[in-house]
Amino acid sequence: MTPRHPLAPGRAGTASAALALVLASAAAGSPVSAAGGEGGDVPQGTVVYRTTAQFTTAGRARDLLLHPDSKKLYVGSDDLPETAEVNESGLHVLEPADGTVRSTVSQAPGPTGALGRRAVRQLVAPLPGDGAVFVYPLRGIGTAKDGDAAAAGAWVPGGPVTDAAAGPTPSTVLVAQGSVLSEVDIATATVRRSLTLEGGERFAYDRTRGTVWFTDPGNRRTHRVDVTTFQVTASIELPPVGDGFAGFTEVDPETGAVWVGLGSSVVVHDASGKRLGTVKGGGGADTPRAAGFDAGTHEAFVVWQDTGDTSQPGSDGDGVLTVHHTRDLTEAARPAVLPGNHAQSGSAAVAVQPGGATVFVSDPAAGRITRLERATSPRIVRGPEDRTVTAGAEVSLTAQAEGTPPPTVAWQVSTDAGRTWQAVPGATAATYTFRAAAADNGRRHRAEFVNDAGVSRTVPATLTVTAADTTTGGGGTPPTPGGTASPTGGSAGGAGGSADTVGGAGSTGGSAGGSAGGSAGGASGATVGGTGGTAPAGGALASTGTAVAFLAAGALVLTTAGWVLVRRTRPRRTG
Template sequence: MQYCFSSRSSTLVTTAAAARGVWLTGAAITDIGPGTISPSGGAVLVAQGDALSEIDTATGSVRRTVTLDGGRRLAVDPARKAAWSAGTSGGALRRIDTSGTTAFTVTATAQLPDGAVGFVETDPATGNVWVGVDGSVLVFDRNAKRLATMDGANTGANTGDRATAAAFDTATGRAFVVRQDGGDTGGGDDNNGSLTAYDTTTYKEAAEPVTLAGNHSQSGSAALAVAPGGGTVYVTSPAEGKITKLVRRISPKITQSPTDRSVRPGEKVAFTATAEGEPKPSVRWQISRDGARTWTDVEGATKNAYTFSARTAYDGYRYRAEFTNAGGTTRTAPVTLTVAEEGNDPGSGDGKPSGTKTVTGPEGQKLTVTPVNNLATEGQKLKITGSGYDETKGIYVALCVDNGKGELPTPCIGGVDMTGGSHTSAWISSDPPDYGEELAIPYGTGGTFEVELTVDAKDEYTDCFKATCVLATRADHTRSGDRSQDVKVPVSFVGQPPVDTDDGTGAEDGGTSGSTGGTADDGGTGGDTEGGTDGGTDGAGPSTTAPSGSLAATGVTVLGVAAVAALLIAAGWLVRSRSSRRAVDN
């Protein structure tokens, strides 16, 4: 039995026609992946049953090899110089260190449940490995610790459907999983598969599952490809001999809303709004001169920031941003412009950070933050005090994403400050491990502490204009599963709606123009343009419209299906499922 590897693509082919490379002898090849020493060429990793080998593509010689009992499936993580091996029916899952040029080393092992292993794939962003076993998907970290299990029954798939292919989009943090029906209608199968998208951080469904009619495994496993950005997904159906193209549509979701403004005549006014959606939504600003009964488009105001000079005549005008894409239309809640002549009070406050907020935790502990409103998006200093905390439990204090009641607040902006120099977070502990004695701050009498942090609205992983951020305490790494120390104080950055404060008010100045999420533009005529109306209303929150019957009206990701009779070949694809490269010449 012979196999040929192309030296240009490092891809297994089953014929020598038009191929340039060498013939490889030995046992049947069960999987293949790129080399990790030089992924662009020079070597490939080949699984031949129990043997995992690094093959020189120029000579076909084996550089090094390791025997992995029961190994058949292979997933390669070139960025971390590692590979994962598993069998086809449960057994051991192994992580192999492929760095260097000496022998391979198994660095972590987990036991998979009994069942058919449909795929083993690594998430390029995290290094976690995803394994399909029967209808479930199991996720393990680099130490082979299981992080999550996603049951296929929760996706609406038949109980007999098997997870057979997976692919990732790092830009959106999504994993796409295909489950195929067994194709035995006499045994209760329905011949239909499904495609499910998961968030690679929370492992929750990120889109409504899509039925893949006629996609079953009687003629082979499906293959899966994801275009960069995750907007288009291709799934093969061997039983039907076709490829299905799925296009994602997400109606616009407001991520930053404008706020009321109070100014003097002649002052610059800047309203800012942003939204996310697929495809990327367009924006236009609208004005109402009659208390939000009718609305007019502002000529030329088609950027995220709408800037103009205030005039006395604009007093009481209302403004909103309207975002539109193929999934629907969403509008921000209307805001009011107050323009007061010199000598009149245009509003309280001067746009500076303000307000104090205290929240009581599950064990009666109290967390107080100052300020909480109109925070600067970079370098904002916060004073945080706590009391009544359990002195036997260490905590972290940081600006983190609020994932809901009972869920760990994570990730945190700036990560954990392990040097004590950035002041993005603080570690409070009266009995830290030895290595933390110079970093941890001990509790005061009665479980008290006081720290000052310097926070930003976003870092390379998290954006508080796209997620709900809170100043939180949570148990430190010595008790990471303990939720009793979770206390979360809401905060508001410039341009965001204010939060309630201890004196019962929001931001003292009623909001500001915002400092992120758009480019300043004069937006046309600053509200002087006359025109028709669109019948809009002044609802209390953002409004969304979409074509009748479209799930896009709810803001939920949906995937529309269109079959295409074409080869699965497209330049620039981000990921290809390894099942499409698997071939054995019997």
């Protein structure tokens, strides 16, 4: 059963309402399309990242890695100073969905080969199938996987390792020891080759193009090193941004562009060294500390940390995650605030799930990992259309919207031309159906879609309700819209009046015209023609004048509505 509109009483329809609806629709023309709509708190289709979970099960997280094969979340951690009874240092393996600890590998070899509890400072690369290569203080290169009792490892000769990346072969890694860049064997830590640069301690490796970008913030330069020859092939000047502090150097594996977190900005150059632009974000005293990339969405994810120094202007203790299109550096999502994420206890790290649906950000100061999920505010793809119906007719309005997560819908109605809106009780489906009442005339209807990213509303649709035709064709003295027919055309008849007066006082020709006119007039119960005169031999249908013109118009209307005209013929009276 179709419910009536909840704000007005229903009204039964009649068979004649169908004809009135057809004629009214033809007169009104095509319905107005309302697709498009408007955003509420944010524009339609706005991308946001919302916090869905926080894990405090892995100590002071220093680096993150989502394993591409096993899908496990690997976390390299230090001990939390405030938990003296527990040492959380080591390699933690977590379930990405809820942060459950699968295992912890805390033991790794020292410089003499003796096992001991080791912090993990950097995750270098995934191992095939499962596990990770990592760096532990001061010069350790280790490997372990979920469930291992202890890590394998060896110590690199020379100074402390300041940065590392996967090497040009599966058995090697690239390490920086200050301004010295080396290729090192993973199993033995043997140095295969090395290069000493002017300065710096951080770098990024572009495996696709065989290039290392080694950043020297003190001299405002980044050097391009050919991995095959292990020689510098170009030096790119960096802009004088901030105090020269280098938060990170990362390469977009898809485009080869190098992103350098420098001072309070991120400076981006393409694979050839051409300057592409500068990314700003975070605001206030925030500085860029980590970056990750997703080839599927062509986006870069940058973590900005507050300095944690409240004496500095703009310092609020909160960090932020920003997302940018890698092709033009424009914003791809609204910035997501990271409460309490500051740099006093170390730099944050970021891991991006392929496709960009989920992002993990570490917060060393708070000893937690924040899981953020992508959401897109509703985008209207179909809206309700303006309608004209008769009272008692069934009305169905439909709206659709896209969004992540899928938005819910609620219909609203306005009785004051859209100045105020009320929710329609129970109308929470894509199609809202009700029976129109006379009181619904002029009311506007819209659908409101809501999800975690925002609110969007359709363009309102206006409902026009006309009075239903409740006449039956009999009784009383009906009006005479047809007036008096031509004297030569006979009477058009009064089907709505006396059943005995079909053709009026006309002649034989007039009787035929009266019969046709009576049938046309019967639909509304009105007398179409008046008293006729004597028709010529051709009869009423061959004559000219008002009666013939009206009959032609009536036949056109009825033909358009799909009605069949049935004539009933009565014998002429004689005498």
